[in-house]
Amino acid sequence: MNDISDERRPALVRxxxxxxxxxxxxxxxxxxxxxxxxxxxxxxxxxPALIVGVWILGGIVALAASFVYAELAARRPEVGGQYAYxxxxxxxxxxxxxxxxxxxxxxxxxxxxxxxxxxxxxxxxETGDAQRVLVLANExxxxxxxxxxxxxxxxxxxxxxxxxVPANPIDTGQAMHAGAVYLWDKTxxxxxxxxxxxxxxxxxxxxxxxxxxxxxxxxxxLATAVQxxxxxxxxxxxxxxxxxxxxxxDVVDRARExxxxxxxxxxVVEHAEVPA
Numbered sequence: 001m002n003d004i005s006d007e008r009r010p011a012l013v014r015x016x017x018x019x020x021x022x023x024x025x026x027x028x029x030x031x032x033x034x035x036x037x038x039x040x041x042x043x044x045x046x047x048p049a050l051i052v053g054v055w056i057l058g059g060i061v062a063l064a065a066s067f068v069y070a071e072l073a074a075r076r077p078e079v080g081g082q083y084a085y086x087x088x089x090x091x092x093x094x095x096x097x098x099x100x101x102x103x104x105x106x107x108x109x110x111x112x113x114x115x116x117x118x119x120x121x122x123x124x125x126e127t128g129d130a131q132r133v134l135v136l137a138n139e140x141x142x143x144x145x146x147x148x149x150x151x152x153x154x155x156x157x158x159x160x161x162x163x164x165v166p167a168n169p170i171d172t173g174q175a176m177h178a179g180a181v182y183l184w185d186k187t188x189x190x191x192x193x194x195x196x197x198x199x200x201x202x203x204x205x206x207x208x209x210x211x212x213x214x215x216x217x218x219x220x221x222l223a224t225a226v227q228x229x230x231x232x233x234x235x236x237x238x239x240x241x242x243x244x245x246x247x248x249x250d251v252v253d254r255a256r257e258x259x260x261x262x263x264x265x266x267x268v269v270e271h272a273e274v275p276a
Contacts, residue, residue: 031101072085075090095256097129115133131159132223132233133160134161134234135163136234137167138191139239143150147201150235160210161202162210162225164211165195166191166215167214168216178233195211199211218246219254223258234259234265235264236251236255237269238266
């Protein structure tokens with residue numbers, strides 16, 4: 001009499017309703033779409049209008065994909081998702097390989113790219129004979145570590161310096177404060193103000209320095225500056241690895257690959273402040 005039949009035993013209901021499904025989708029949109037994707041779109045698209053256009057195009061593609069999956073789920077209401085659809089369409093082997101590829105290849109490859117540490121270049125000599133030094137930096141352009149490095153690589157104190165600051169709304173912090181209409185104007189103003197303060201400090205230290213704003217994409221800004229300035233040394237300034245978007249996208253490594261004949265120095269700046 002104390003036994004409870006299987007039919008009456010308490011159990012979790014294996015069911016997802018409209019609210020549950022909506023919360024799952026919204027979680028994915030907010031987590032990966034709102035906080036991560038806009039910054040990456042802004043880094044690769046040249047204007048606010050194109051940013052909005054990319055979002056609209058992405059929304060259309062996502063809507064079409066959602067209709068496809070909705071139809072598949074209605075026709076094949078089985079556990080397994082994409083695995084089940086591939087199994088029914090192409091057989092068990094392609095579905096099996098897809099499952100393992102998703103687990104082993106996609107997951108671990110993504111993790112490897114995300115956690116990749118920048119390659120370490122040989123340590124530079126304590127003194128140098130650089131004549132034309134190109135510096136690529138943004139948030140870190142005001143760091144004391146950069147000033148010290150420039151003194152170190154120029155033993156004679158006669159080198160010419162070009163400071164290139166990519167005008168990026170994310171790196172300058174304007175994407176969080178300025179509206180879409182004024183975003184690029186505010187970005188340019190913030191980057192120019194940062195560059196001007198740095199040039200004042202360099203000139204006060206008797207370093208012959210000029211500066212320019214570059215493309216919001218750091219490697220494209222670097223390419224333009226290299227072509228125009230013809231440097232014999234590159235200095236790339238970043239935050240530490242755990243806070244640097246440039247290191248996540250291998251800016252330093254890619255610069256070394258692109259310019260094998262130029263010495264590339266990577267300077268890590270912990271605190272980016274220039275004395276007033």
